[in-house]
Amino acid sequence: MEILRVVVTGSVGAGKTTFIRTISEIEVVDTDKRVTEEETADIKSQTTVAFDFGRLNFESGRSLHIYGTPGQERFEFIWDMLIQKAHAYIILVNAHRPEDFRSTRRILKFMSQKVQIPLLIGLTHTDYPDAWSPSDIAIALGLTDESTRPPIIAVNATDRSSVFAAMITLIELMQTPMLH
Amino acid sequence: MDLGNLLKRLKVALEQVSTPPEPSNPISPVLPLEEPPNQSPIREKIMINASMLQDVLQNFVSGTSDVQGIALVSPDGLALASVLPGEMDEERTAAMSASMLSLGERIGRELARGSIDRIVVEGEKGYGVLVGCGIDAVLLVLASSAVKQGILFLEIKRIVAKLAPLVS
Amino acid sequence: MSLSSSFRDFSLAELFQLVDQGRKSGCLTVCTLPSAEVADSKTHYYYIWFREGRIVAAAHRLDGKGLVSKLTERGWLNQHSQGKLSPPASTGKPLGLNLKTEGVLTSEQLNLLFASQLYQVRDLFEIYKGIFKLDSKAALPWNEMTGLTLGALEVALMALRALKNWQVLADVIPEPDCGVQSLTNIPQMRLHAFEQQVWERASGISLEAIALQMNEPTIKVQQAAFRLRLAGLVEEVPLLTSMPVGSQTATVLKPVQSQIGMSFLQNLVGFLRSKA
Numbered sequence: 143m144e145i146l147r148v149v150v151t152g153s154v155g156a157g158k159t160t161f162i163r164t165i166s167e168i169e170v171v172d173t174d175k176r177v178t179e180e181e182t183a184d185i186k187s188q189t190t191v192a193f194d195f196g197r198l199n200f201e202s203g204r205s206l207h208i209y210g211t212p213g214q215e216r217f218e219f220i221w222d223m224l225i226q227k228a229h230a231y232i233i234l235v236n237a238h239r240p241e242d243f244r245s246t247r248r249i250l251k252f253m254s255q256k257v258q259i260p261l262l263i264g265l266t267h268t269d270y271p272d273a274w275s276p277s278d279i280a281i282a283l284g285l286t287d288e289s290t291r292p293p294i295i296a297v298n299a300t301d302r303s304s305v306f307a308a309m310i311t312l313i314e315l316m317q318t319p320m321l322h
Numbered sequence: 323m324d325l326g327n328l329l330k331r332l333k334v335a336l337e338q339v340s341t342p343p344e345p346s347n348p349i350s351p352v353l354p355l356e357e358p359p360n361q362s363p364i365r366e367k368i369m370i371n372a373s374m375l376q377d378v379l380q381n382f383v384s385g386t387s388d389v390q391g392i393a394l395v396s397p398d399g400l401a402l403a404s405v406l407p408g409e410m411d412e413e414r415t416a417a418m419s420a421s422m423l424s425l426g427e428r429i430g431r432e433l434a435r436g437s438i439d440r441i442v443v444e445g446e447k448g449y450g451v452l453v454g455c456g457i458d459a460v461l462l463v464l465a466s467s468a469v470k471q472g473i474l475f476l477e478i479k480r481i482v483a484k485l486a487p488l489v490s
Numbered sequence: 491m492s493l494s495s496s497f498r499d500f501s502l503a504e505l506f507q508l509v510d511q512g513r514k515s516g517c518l519t520v521c522t523l524p525s526a527e528v529a530d531s532k533t534h535y536y537y538i539w540f541r542e543g544r545i546v547a548a549a550h551r552l553d554g555k556g557l558v559s560k561l562t563e564r565g566w567l568n569q570h571s572q573g574k575l576s577p578p579a580s581t582g583k584p585l586g587l588n589l590k591t592e593g594v595l596t597s598e599q600l601n602l603l604f605a606s607q608l609y610q611v612r613d614l615f616e617i618y619k620g621i622f623k624l625d626s627k628a629a630l631p632w633n634e635m636t637g638l639t640l641g642a643l644e645v646a647l648m649a650l651r652a653l654k655n656w657q658v659l660a661d662v663i664p665e666p667d668c669g670v671q672s673l674t675n676i677p678q679m680r681l682h683a684f685e686q687q688v689w690e691r692a693s694g695i696s697l698e699a700i701a702l703q704m705n706e707p708t709i710k711v712q713q714a715a716f717r718l719r720l721a722g723l724v725e726e727v728p729l730l731t732s733m734p735v736g737s738q739t740a741t742v743l744k745p746v747q748s749q750i751g752m753s754f755l756q757n758l759v760g761f762l763r764s765k766a
Contacts (some may be wrong), residue, residue, distance in 0.1 A: 144751070144754055146750050146754065146755075146758065171428065171432075173421070173428055174424055175398045175399075175420065175424055176397050176398065176458075177398050178396040178397065178398055178400060179396075179398060179400055182398070189398050191397070191398055191399050191417075191420045191421050191424045192420075192421040192422075192424050192425045192428075198761075200758055200761040200762075201757055201758065201761070204754055204757065204758070206758060208340040210564045212399075212421075214398075214399070214417075216399055216400075216413050216414065216474040216668075217399065217417050217419035217421065218414075219414065219417070219418065220421060229750055239581065240494075240495035240499055240500045241495065241496070241498075241499030241500070242501065243499075243662070244499070244500075244662070251726065253338065255728045257362075272494060274493060275493075277512055278493055278508060281507070281508045281511050281512055281515065282500070282504065282508060286511055286722060302749060302765075303766040304764065306763075307766065308764040309762055310759050310762050310763065313755050313758055313762075314759065315761050316750070316755055317752065317755050317756075
């Protein structure tokens, strides 16, 4: 069995669990719990406390496994466990919540210091009127050098074709040799 | 260390109560303004019973032989109160406990094991036992390898009975 | 296209870096909210105009009379000269520049006026509770412009060097145990001596270590490192000893998982395309 492992990460409420639900052919194994923390409670009522798991068996003997991390930094040990086994990852960023850019930046730093694998940045909620532009978000995430930054695309985590398109973009990154 | 954390949280709660919320400005329609967040009811309860919780936990650790530590954790991995060995990071321990219990419950469901009584991590140096504590909290108990499992589980049942009314 | 947030979530310093690096233009409206600590504090509005990442003007008002009122305050504009002023926004040239070519103002006076605008901007950095919004479509305020400009990043650095209240940046400045590495060989910006020393010592060691070497308070080094990072002169790097207790992993591991073949990827892409 050949398995491609992709991690979907990003700050709280970016759309990770939704993204995986949209792509997974099986019912997503999630470990959501009720939110007690004020800051998160403003955004949603459930939050991932271990990880989400989704799967796509696209051919016999070949499968895509997708892992979603919890967004809060206290679950850093889970990020570590999951990213070590990943072939590629996506960081989702909620484009109309600049208050989350700082924590996203920390996630980006954490991951890029652990592994050097293909990365795609997916902006969610870009249709909101107060959403920031991709170039502004890139600078806010500390990706100031245009020549070395990962690709940034808009994603609608609830829309199947959008999520598939993002996954295709990520896989295409894996197909081109990585330049250092 | 743990009392310090509780005091910090009490202080934050008090500050939030005394600071007036930011007023909305009718003159400028263009600028976004934030509304103050709502205080979650369970955390208010914890604030009020904080010292009682800490007392119960401390008594448990001091009074039960072979118990090395205890932590009461919210379902999303935040520490509510704890008495832990010095080198353990309360925040990480809390997060790990929540992850472990939720994963264990999930696996238990998948394997048709019925509702979970407890999750036990048994190492050569001792035990880590995770149980639900009321609907809203997770309890982690650390014990040395010298402990008798049966007695430990019974003691844990007793303390859960004491704690559950304080957190629900 | 929008750019708005509150200072707590996105500091003014980082915003200026964004404006500079993104070569942004437009009008930045800053609204400071009343503070519980300061008696009688009210809501205030400030406006800063940028062109291609450079500050061109700043004012407390939107009626285009900010600069003119500064001039009359200082007595540099008498009735006769006022008559010489062309109608607003018709010239497409900064008011200050016009007045200089007309012989009404000297360059020293223009410098003072621009400096006074910059001081207003600098004071904004002390604010803790505030929100901002950048309107990239706003027209240039010719009547508020002296003709002098300064890069947003430079203004931010200037403000940070004078900053008294670092409270608002507490979450943003690098931690004492953070490792820093200097980036370019020769800094493009002019650095203060202290910053220069921190930059020279940024060889992948922690800020704490640098503070120890320099025999200076760690917080000063953290603040300097923040300025250097903003200016793109240092980057944060992992320290070998910065891993949390119990972590088994080294900084960068070679992937332990199997390599995925090209045909796998190709087939997966094909599958996804067909199902989208």
